[in-house]
Amino acid sequence: MTYRIQQLQTGDVSLTHGLLAAFDQAFEDPETYSSRRPSPAYLNELLASPTFIALVALKGDEVVGGLAAYQLRKFEQERSEIYIYDLAVLEAHRREGIASALINELRAIGRQRGAYVVYVQADPPDAPAVALYTKLGTREDVYHFDIPVED
Secondary structure (H helix, E strand, C coil): CCCEEEECCCCCHHHHHHHHHHHHHHHCCHHHHCCCCCCHHHHHHHHHCCCEEEEEEEECCEEEEEEEEEEEECCCCCCEEEEEEEEEECHHHCCCCHHHHHHHHHHHHHHHHCEEEEEECCCCCCHHHHHHHHHHCCCCCCCCCCCCCCC
């Protein structure tokens, strides 16, 4: 069965829940993706935001993968970049070109929006992700720090 890529829009709450379920399963992280799902009002507000992009890969009506990304306007120049925050494909549907198709669709959206780059972070132990992103772009080795907003 072939897949199709769809950008989520306001009102696509059930597909958004499908994407969260796919992230939960792929990342094995129910605490983050399933325990406190956002309300439909919150999801619709997020989907309407010009800085949020969500894409799903569908086989029939089943969400088999997707990504969540944010467009960040830059300060130093009049340009923006798009950050892939989450990207996952369910294990049974990997090695079918779905992740590459999702990224390529995001690149097209980025071109339409005038972004100059799409970027993503991969953890070194995640060899498949590192291989995918190396195939599609230029690798930079950096450190990532989470700084809490509360003391």
